[in-house]
Amino acid sequence: MAKEFHRADRVADAMRRELARLIQHEVRDPRVGMVNVNDVEVSRDLATAKVFVTLVGEDDRSKIDISMAALNKAAGFLRTQLAKEIQIRTIPRLHFRYDETSVRGQHLSALIDKAVQSDQSKAGDSDPENDQDSEKDSDD
Template structure:
């Protein structure tokens, strides 16, 4: 019977949960804000983990980019904490990236809402 999940997928999930807790409680940088970890991709050899994050409440994309830089500077500390917490022989190297999909999804949803409202208004105008 084939496996449902690869080991790298299970480790990615564990790293995501651990990072969410550790960033919130251990990293104390005022530039960071509230960070949401969207996903973690771990290579099959478990040497590199790409962490995709968004910053909740960031008004501009530059604020999110600053938070990503802060996280990349703290990557060594976070890697050490994760290695201890997950009791791994060697923890993957962490690289943080800003995830634009949430912002793009919100923009698309707004466009769809405006198109639906315009269509409804046009059908009401034609019906009168």
């Protein structure tokens, strides 16, 4: 069965690629910093677009807020530049959002690593007789 693609999905993909290039090469605001465009969600009527971004190497919430404000301020400029590159009748209004999924992923990864280390340390403290029994079972 063929996968269904909506026009909004195709527009979102084109916008994601072009916005990544524009932010890197055209935005001159030093408050923006190094930005990764993770995803773009365009409404079905192509009126608005949520642009999900992360800031490379930035964990300070106040600096993230400053960068997001600068990106939202540059939204009009970016929309104008998109209109030159993407051939559609109207370019959606851009709303930049900080994408916290990578932060959550790193936090979950740290929790998993901590749990694994805890299990390994408990396994190292286990009864030596049980370890010998398991060795005998593996020899059989």
